[in-house]
Amino acid sequence: MKIVVLDDYQRVARTYGPFDSLAGAEVEVVHEHIADPGELAAALRGAEVVVAMRERTPFRSFDKLPDLRLLVTTGMVNAAIDLAAAAAHGVTVCGTEPAGSGYANTAELTWALILAVQRHVVTEDRAVREGRWQTTVGTDLAGSTLGVLGLGRLGTQVARVGQAFGMRVIAWSQNLTPERAAEGGATYVSKDELFATSDVLTVHLKLSRRTTGLIGAAELAAMKPSAVLVNTSRGPIVDEAALVTALTAGTIAGAGLDVFDVEPLPAGHPLRDAPNTVLLPHIGYVTDAGYRAMYEQAVEDIRAWQAGAPVRVLTP
The missing domain is CATH 3.40.50.720 (NAD(P)-binding Rossmann-like Domain)
Structure with a gap:
């Protein structure tokens, strides 16, 4: 065999x-x-x-x-x-x-990306190696709003860590109820409110016909200019072209991505040059x-x- x-x-x-x-x-x-x-x-x-x-x-x-x-x-x-x-x-x-830890590995990496983007970890690491010192100003998590798109087992783990950081945690998905959101440590909001009020928006949905392209140009335009998007779920949930446009135009502040439409990420892909991004090679489960x-x-x-x-x- x-x-x-x-x-x-x-x-x-x-x-x-x-x-x-x-x-x-x-x-x-x-x-x-x-x-x-x-x-x-x-x-x-x-x-x-x-x-x-x-x-x-x-x-x-x-x-x-x-x-x-x-x-x-x-x-x-x-x-x-x-x-x-x-x-x-x-x-x-x-x-x-x-x-045995369930989806803790991906939840942990989600927070690695959130912290790396909000505190400019990659940028400052490179700066120190190049002889420069304190080149950015970070963003506090405490007191900010964490938006969780998809409050299943993984999203719930991420939400609980957000609470520990002192964040207000909100959530939405197509089948989520206020009661289920409360059980997961979050406040249920509408889709529009999720995108409009999140300071950090993190994606935890399964890829399906219903979720493919769920985050497109309109959703990105609704986000705060200071907000960041983190995706450790599946690449096609986010419209990559729309995301590149938003990052380049500065209509959102940054993104942390562990997943992409095509993996490995092709050479010359515009995300490689997009500003204020941390890109990882789909290692949430690794x-x-x-x-x-x-x-x-x-x-x-x-x-x-x-x-x-x-x-x-x-x-x-």
Whole structure:
């Protein structure tokens, strides 16, 4: 049985996952991202099992993957996989649960981005290395308003930290109620009020047809000129072109981004030159505990599928 593990950028898949314990398995680990569908099909030729890292590699069609029988994705939701197409081609899709700390790793990175943008951490670090001293003026969090777009498990963790910083926490999403918002430590507001009053707006929604492009030119224009946007959720929720325009024009003060429409972020992308931004390579979930849980469960998924009793099966 041939197994291909994709997108192991840090070359740690074998360290975290006991792939070598799978009897009779030929395991191949791919360290560079393969964006071209033809090249991907060639790389996966003969593979019965593929392990995909989150949404780095899309699987929309399985016509060119005749040997594939099991597709394991890290995470229990992957918008880059067409589950109906997989089922139609007889491909089982399994996922992995988050580490014991839940989504704490992404919540922690959200605050790293918020603090980095508001206190100009990257700019000042570079300035010190270049021999300059105190080049910016930071923005206080205490007394400001944190807007949480999406108050699920992850958004709730972020909201609680906002309270600890002494921030007023408000929230909105399409299905959120005032009662649920209060349980999550936030005040429910309308969408318009969320964008108009947030000093920091942080995105914690699942990517879907309903949320794609949810933050566009109109929403960005409604934000305060002093406000910042942080997105550790999924890139397409924010209209990138509109965001670049807002940042360049100074209609919002800055942005902290861990996710993008196309990942890795292409060379020459205008976000690379946008002012007052901190850009990270989608590392919200990239922690020791997170990787250990993902890769260990990926091996569990393969072993269970071999035994004829697949676990953590994802269905359309």
